[in-house]
Amino acid sequence: MELIINNLSKTYSNGVKALNNLNLTIGKGMFGLLGPNGAGKSSLMRTIATLQEPDQGSIHFNDIDVLKEKEKVKRNLGYLPQSFGVYPGISAQELLLHFAVLKGIKGVKPRKETVANLLHQVNLYKDRKKSVHTFSGGMKQRFGIALSLLGDPDLIIVDEPTAGLDPAERNRFNNLLSDISEDKIVILSTHIVDDVKDLCNNLAIINHGNKLINGRPSELMKELDGKVWQKRISKSEIEQYHSNYHIITSRLNEGNMLINILDDDHPGNGFSPVYPSLEDVYFSVINHSA
Numbered sequence: 231m232e233l234i235i236n237n238l239s240k241t242y243s244n245g246v247k248a249l250n251n252l253n254l255t256i257g258k259g260m261f262g263l264l265g266p267n268g269a270g271k272s273s274l275m276r277t278i279a280t281l282q283e284p285d286q287g288s289i290h291f292n293d294i295d296v297l298k299e300k301e302k303v304k305r306n307l308g309y310l311p312q313s314f315g316v317y318p319g320i321s322a323q324e325l326l327l328h329f330a331v332l333k334g335i336k337g338v339k340p341r342k343e344t345v346a347n348l349l350h351q352v353n354l355y356k357d358r359k360k361s362v363h364t365f366s367g368g369m370k371q372r373f374g375i376a377l378s379l380l381g382d383p384d385l386i387i388v389d390e391p392t393a394g395l396d397p398a399e400r401n402r403f404n405n406l407l408s409d410i411s412e413d414k415i416v417i418l419s420t421h422i423v424d425d426v427k428d429l430c431n432n433l434a435i436i437n438h439g440n441k442l443i444n445g446r447p448s449e450l451m452k453e454l455d456g457k458v459w460q461k462r463i464s465k466s467e468i469e470q471y472h473s474n475y476h477i478i479t480s481r482l483n484e485g486n487m488l489i490n491i492l493d494d495d496h497p498g499n500g501f502s503p504v505y506p507s508l509e510d511v512y513f514s515v516i517n518h519s520a
């Protein structure tokens with residue numbers, strides 16, 4: 231199972247280049263697409279989901295030419311967009327049954343069984359009779375995953391699914407994603423580095439429509455080993471350190487600042503080596519591309 235993206239470019243009519251000659255190969259499991267706001271993630275997700283056309287390039291999913299055989303792709307695709315509207319007054323079960331018809335699942339009994347199984351899978355069976363528009367953010371996202379799983383697609387795309395979820399719901403949602411990715415390609419688009427670190431066996435970081443880096447999280451962190459140095463400083467010193475060092479991350483720690491800098495050689499001045507985190511990888515490539 232493989233999704234191959236070749237030389238994909240898209241410039242919107244206002245002149246914004248959202249995708250710039252992008253190449254990516256995505257295999258089975260969970261793939262993280264990381265990038266700041268406006269990086270081009272949604273543009274890429276929508277293009278793979280056949281909802282918009284690129285100016286140039288090709289996408290192949292196994293033997294399907296995604297840009298040409300849209301109906302074939304749609305039959306094998308689950309797409310959870312950043313936000314989706316639901317009709318007030320319709321229960322989760324009714325809505326799923328309705329979409330099961332649209333997905334072409336034939337027969338009342340098989341549809342009911344499929345929907346019941348999905349509701350169990352996303353842990354919403356006991357809430358099946360409640361109207362979806364009364365659901366909490368996390369419940370809505372889990373419902374969205376149930377919708378995207380209708381028809382048992384091999385390719386699932388989820389766009390920034392955990393934004394706005396509390397930690398318990400985020401965990402529940404991530405566990406669900408991890409379970410379904412075992413025999414599918416799941417593409418998770420997000421700017422939350424921790425979600426990718428916890429879940430994905432492969433990732434790409436994009437910015438301004440360009441692929442900056444691509445690989446396994448553990449390998450990308452290893453590649454940066456020996457170049458990240460840490461020091462605890464007082465808050466008032468931060469400006470001075472910004473002028474003298476290439477700071478990649480800084481965070482408050484017990485009233486002081488803990489800064490990580492990038493340097494090929496030991497910078498001295500009280501810095502200690504630290505093993506790079508995925509956040510260090512992310513900010514080192516994002517800052518470099520800014």
Ligand SMILES: Nc1ncnc2c1ncn2[C@@H]1O[C@H](COP(=O)(O)OP(=O)(O)OP(=O)(O)O)[C@@H](O)[C@H]1O
Nearest residue numbers: 242244246248265266267268269270271272273274
């Ligand atoms: N329909 C459109 N018309 C014009 N410009 C657009 C359109 N859609 C997106 N853009 C611009 O293209 C760039 C990439 O946007 P995109 O939504 O793909 O990024 P993103 O990484 O998903 O960002 P976010 O995390 O904020 O959703 C941005 O500069 C955005 O303003």
